[in-house]
């Protein structure tokens with residue numbers, strides 16, 4: 567768990583971050599969201615002390631981050647940035663092994679860990695471990711960046727626009743891969759993004775900032791349905807509830823029910839497309855089928871994001 571208490575950073579007379587109090591829950595992804603210049607990156611960089619605050623405190627697992635030497639602090643925090651920053655002269659394996667080697671792991675353990683992580687991020691270890699960063703596509707390099715950040719199994723992962731430089735298709739693939747990885751690893755993740763769809767797709771909670779201050783913090787459904795300020799609705803957009811469906815599958819909305827006579831959709835279909843089918847077919851429910859047969863019934867009224875949060 568990461569707690570920010572009254573955090574402040576000034577550049578000259580302007581506040582980059584102002585009186586920011588926020589708790590990032592353990593094992594959850596919190597998306598720090600907001601317009602350009604609102605203080606997202608500054609907030610993230612204060613957590614691993616790449617930027618020192620002018621005021622306030624940060625507690626990591628209950629300990630004030632100032633009580634640890636920055637190097638030691640950063641070894642316990644994975645960091646992924648937009649321009650991955652892989653070392654060009656090192657192989658993929660050498661890049662992923664950076665922190666474990668600094669920690670003095672023996673060679674065999676490092677090698678096993680590298681292969682395990684490459685497989686986790688969807689790169690075949692045999693094909694990729696000896697490649698140089700210059701031989702990788704943007705998406706592959708970003709996967710290596712994620713593997714490197716996870717190498718020493720840090721409980722905390724800071725991600726600053728991690729998929730921002732990728733084309734839309736590669737970005738969507740990597741977001742999907744990240745969701746699967748996070749489902750297994752349950753890291754405490756702070757994700758900086760100005761991409762609302764990414765925040766809705768990946769964030770368990772959203773922290774929306776404006777001009778250095780927090781405007782609203784909560785699960786996506788809460789910001790969508792109970793915006794605390796007109797800026798929240800304005801920033802997310804009127805169609806945000808529909809866009810939020812794109813990151814979820816029909817299976818997630820299937821409930822027990824009678825499928826007789828209903829149009830059928832596959833369980834893996836994204837929920838926004840399922841809504842498209844409902845509208846096209848003029849039906850208020852669909853039968854959702856999986857590999858093993860009927861999974862349940864999806865009703866239009868259940869497609870409200872964040873219901874039950």
Ligand SMILES: Nc1ncnc2c1ncn2[C@@H]1O[C@H](COP(=O)(O)OP(=O)(O)OP(=O)(O)O)[C@@H](O)[C@H]1O
Nearest residue numbers: 577581582600601602603604605606607608609760
């Ligand atoms: N090193 C610096 N020197 C002076 N001003 C800075 C510095 N770093 C950030 N700022 C200012 O602080 C404010 C917050 O910047 P920050 O990079 O945290 O915003 P952001 O929300 O991450 O923006 P973006 O989405 O564009 O990256 C901006 O007004 C920025 O100009």
